[in-house]
Amino acid sequence: MADVTVTYMGLSLPNPLVVSSSSLTQTPEKVQQCEAAGAGAVVLKSLFEEQIEAEIDADSGGTEHTEAMDYIRQMQTDAGMTAYTRLIRESRKLVSIPVIASINAVSRDWWEDHVAALEDAGADALELNISLMPHDYTNRDEQILQFYVKTVEAVRKRVSIPISVKIGPQFTSLPATVDALTWAGASAVVLFNRFYQFDIDVEKLSLTSGSPFSTSADLSVPLRWISMIHGRSKAELAASSGVHSGADAVKVLLAGAQVAQVCSALYRHGLEHLGVMRKELESWMDRKSFTAVNQFRGKLSQKKSDTPVAFERLQYIKALVGRE
Numbered sequence: 001m002a003d004v005t006v007t008y009m010g011l012s013l014p015n016p017l018v019v020s021s022s023s024l025t026q027t028p029e030k031v032q033q034c035e036a037a038g039a040g041a042v043v044l045k046s047l048f049e050e051q052i053e054a055e056i057d058a059d060s061g062g063t064e065h066t067e068a069m070d071y072i073r074q075m076q077t078d079a080g081m082t083a084y085t086r087l088i089r090e091s092r093k094l095v096s097i098p099v100i101a102s103i104n105a106v107s108r109d110w111w112e113d114h115v116a117a118l119e120d121a122g123a124d125a126l127e128l129n130i131s132l133m134p135h136d137y138t139n140r141d142e143q144i145l146q147f148y149v150k151t152v153e154a155v156r157k158r159v160s161i162p163i164s165v166k167i168g169p170q171f172t173s174l175p176a177t178v179d180a181l182t183w184a185g186a187s188a189v190v191l192f193n194r195f196y197q198f199d200i201d202v203e204k205l206s207l208t209s210g211s212p213f214s215t216s217a218d219l220s221v222p223l224r225w226i227s228m229i230h231g232r233s234k235a236e237l238a239a240s241s242g243v244h245s246g247a248d249a250v251k252v253l254l255a256g257a258q259v260a261q262v263c264s265a266l267y268r269h270g271l272e273h274l275g276v277m278r279k280e281l282e283s284w285m286d287r288k289s290f291t292a293v294n295q296f297r298g299k300l301s302q303k304k305s306d307t308p309v310a311f312e313r314l315q316y317i318k319a320l321v322g323r324e
């Protein structure tokens, strides 16, 4: 029988299927259900800075007294942190798989002060969900990268647990970004977050949103970048966006991912789909005579390829010629 145990950021996981940060992991009971269904680890629902800020605004009642505002701000922040540290502490008590806390923040100062509490509560690692909307025409690419780097450096100083950084797919250079995050202190990078799907309703003439859920077709982008970065950066890589089946998990491992994060597939098929995916992974390994994940991780990465240039192809020259 194939051994599907893996390590991720120095943590031991019974298998490489990690439940992504989402409402699937937002209560200790749900975390327990993830473990029972066969998760290798969980990333807790993110603590959103914006959410706490909104609660602060709602509760301020329009008061303009700065001291009162400061007091409300402190109370709300404490309440948000207390609820989140309780989620970590109680989840940690209920399961034996790694519990990774997640913070989504848009400004650095706010959360630097709070991350130590997550480690104290028992989080095994911290996933920094850094999603910066680069809408400002005056922000150059280097300034944007520096925001990510400085954030990781600041958090690195305050916690000793491993840190991963979850990013989106759009950077001037993803390999350089992953390297910079590693030098700043990240042990792993999660490729990629799936952002709010911006869309337009042509009947209502209004903005709307597309499906928050991915399909296997979305796997192509993480697959390409994981295969190109694996073995060339110190960072361990976690795949996210489009892992829907055991075969998808095999693909990201072959590309070089340490783990496969799963989200949409579990909303679609239920948590028991983790068991199906694990069986598919094990039977593929048996069929291919692999007894451990390390034997095939990164086998189809660019670094190990005899034709590395094939990984850099951008255009469909032949297909287009054929259709002309």
Ligand SMILES: Cc1cc2nc3c(=O)[nH]c(=O)nc-3n(C[C@H](O)[C@H](O)[C@H](O)COP(=O)(O)O)c2cc1C
Pocket: 020, 021, 022, 023, 045, 046, 047, 102, 104, 129, 166, 192, 193, 194, 212, 213, 214, 215, 218, 240, 241, 242, 243, 261, 262, 263, 264, 265
């Ligand atoms: C309903 C829902 C809630 C999510 N909440 C979070 C979150 O709190 N933090 C986060 O980092 N990602 C969040 N995500 C993104 C997922 O963790 C994941 O990165 C994304 O869905 C892509 O993976 P998938 O293709 O397996 O769905 C959420 C996704 C969904 C669908």
